[in-house]
Amino acid sequence: MDTSIIDKEKAFTSTRNACKVCTPLGGSIVFKGIEGCVPLIHGSQGCATYIRRYLISHYKEPVDIASTNFTEETAIFGGEKNLFIAIDNVTKQYKPKIIGIATTCLSEVIGDDMRKIIHKYKTEHAQDSTIPELVFVNTPSFMGTHINGFHDTVLSLVKAFATKDNSTQNINIFPGFLSPADLQLLKEIFEDVGIKGIMTPDYSDILDNEYTGEYEKLPKGGTTLKELQQTANSKASIEFGYILNKSNPQSKSAAEFLETTFDVPRINLNIPMGINATDAFFNALEKLSNSKTPEKYTKQRGKLIDAYVDGHKYVFGKKAVVYGEEDFVVAMISFLEEIGIETVLCASGGDSGLLKTVIEEKINPRTEILIHDNFDFEEIATVCKELKPDILIGNSKGYYIARELGIPLARVGFPIHDRLGGARIKHIGYEGTQQLFDLIANTLIQEMQDHSPVGYKYM
Template sequence: MRENRPYTATRNACKMCTPLGAALAFHGIEGTIPLLHGSQGCSTYMRRYLISHFKEPVDIASSNFSEETAIFGGGANLKTAIQNIARQYNPEMIGIATTCLSETIGDDVDMIIESMGDIMKETALVHVSTPSYSGTHVDGFHHAVRAVVDQYNPSGVKNRKNSRARKKINLFPGMLSNEDLRHLKAIFKDINTELALLPDYSERLEGPSWMEYQSIQHGGTPIKEIQKMHRATGSIEFGTILAASVERGNGSAGSLLESRFNIPLASMGIPIGVKATDRFFSLLEKMTLKMIPKKYKEQRGRLIDAYVDGNKYVSKKRAIVYGEEDFVAAMAGFLAEIGIIPVLCASGGKSGLFIESLRSILPENIFKQVSIHQGMDFTDMEEHARTLMPDLAIGNSKGYTMTRHLDIPLVRVGFPIHDRVGGFRTLHIGYKGAQQLFDTIVNTLLQKRQDASEVGYSYM
């Protein structure tokens, strides 16, 4: 008798499509319109996700595949889409990201782009391969950033070492919030050091109300600054997973500049918490030969004092942490620092580097207590979490249903945050970001206790 085995599939993914990350990265470049080479539904889905999180208009063009296009190829559609965008938006750049469908049928996008010589005289065309069956939205984000740096810093360009631009530092922060990006720019301004931040969507996806319609929102990293990245003093990239991936031979924007122009690259985890932020400021002092301003030392002192004040409320609490691998790793390090055990660290990513990244960040006694899962969906996460008796969960809005079933509070961080306003204004990094996260976590735990009490209480 034939045995019927249960079918195993992803039921509620803990990740998003690869081209979504590419589209977000392109929105962080001045005068750029993202174009997805694929079906209309892909761009609609991604616009919905970005608009819901940022609460801003987000344009993502589509080459609009049909049944006929899927059979005979989408070259004609892509050319028409590029022509329409160039005519209607007059962008400086069109960022072209492929979808599952165009990748599967094998469209030669680079060849199609080369045939658009008349358009390329006025508008740059940058292509990045982003099939969703090969990676996550964060992978698409990093691939897009690398593709842009590659195009605007070709091998043959001259490296003018004595130029003023040589004093700049390139910073590739990854997928952080608008407030994180603004905080990074403020830090570099305070140490009087020029910064080339790529991408920077902090203005474009959080601008003031318009008096008149804007076809492309103001803001983003200027292309002229990207063109000078090969003349910088050095580059910084955030992400332990990203750094380990580079060591395995997978290129990043910073590693490309290092190999092509000998621009020194420093990689580190996302600076969340005291220890990680200490490493970031120590790196800046080494690269710039400038002292960190007193105000940041004062922020550090206040943060450590807050840790002492709130320790009894967080000590030995148990948390689920989920989301992008690098973000989870950084957040887990912060939780261990304040005394919370991240009993479950889960991600939809499948880099193969997640466990080692956490091992390098967490103290050994904490690491032994952590259940680590990559390629996980929320259904499996919920089933596994029931055995761990967590006190709270930390991650994006997609985990809300899980936390409701588990009857634990959710601290919303990262991307996407769809069921609250201001998620894009959440500050995660630096001493100031750690202070806000610590206060939020402590108050969330206090509210849970207070709401669960029969009589409640008015004093802590």
């Protein structure tokens, strides 16, 4: 296609509709996945309110996010006093095991020294046994995305608590930003293959909870403090994703930190979407467990292949635009390559600069793809008008593009704000891939059916 229109659009230096979310939001999701942890946003009330509202809309669960409630005075004189008051209030109201503190643009710009401030608080309360563990992560939204905040927070937790004592032989699993249903599926797989896994974070129950009729300030579930401590003693770490938090070249992932600090071997895999990526995941599990993949999963694999055959003629040769988090986009393209859908554009709001390199080296697609990171939705919309794709694949924020162009949207990833069940979407493993394939194939079939002059009822 003529890429001049893209170059013209890039003359705009402002972001008009971001294809990403703020950094402390990613950190808050991780903190929610830790047992007994309350996220505390060190900044204005608006930041915490925005994050609460955004997460509640997707997960349809209560999400408490505390705030240090900056005012004009705080912005001038610093946030230490506010942070101390907030920690006291959260401790009194929730009695948490951990308070996870995430900074914001404002607290970063004024230069609050979080390490020094928290050390001062701990020193002043050294004799108080009710004070929870305090962990902080730097998450200014003028740098990175919610994915950077997510991975940096996982790293901060592991750095804070991992302790070497040679007492266990678990397997660490760092799944990245997946749905609660995906995390539950991973736990089921680990149990079936006989591996004791330490998943960080684990919000599978907390952000997809049962109805009990009572409000729980601290929902049950999550990665325990003891499990975080034992990550240093694990047999290996499995980490999904190639880009992770690499927009900052100096950053390490949690698995990289454990490998360099405690000699825990790191197994780096693509997010297991599709048969090839899921095969690689189960092959790793076979080596770690010294056992064959359970028949349950070989049957799932066989049924998935059968579904590929059944639906091939409905998906092959269709053109797709994929958008979302960088590692999610990489994994989705790998899956689409398997089923014969041609990705014509992949876009992300991430700014690592690695998206194109990773796709070309790890996925090696058969046809040329337009690959753009640091993209916003207005740029995606402009390119879509030129490319005329058959389907959009991504979160619900792209719906207005699909509506304007009259093409279907397969809703996956995060956020899903205009449908129920965002927390229950499975993306990974043979089971999740089966659901993805059915979703995409049926979305394309419905589009053909809705625009048929015949109004047929059989395929």
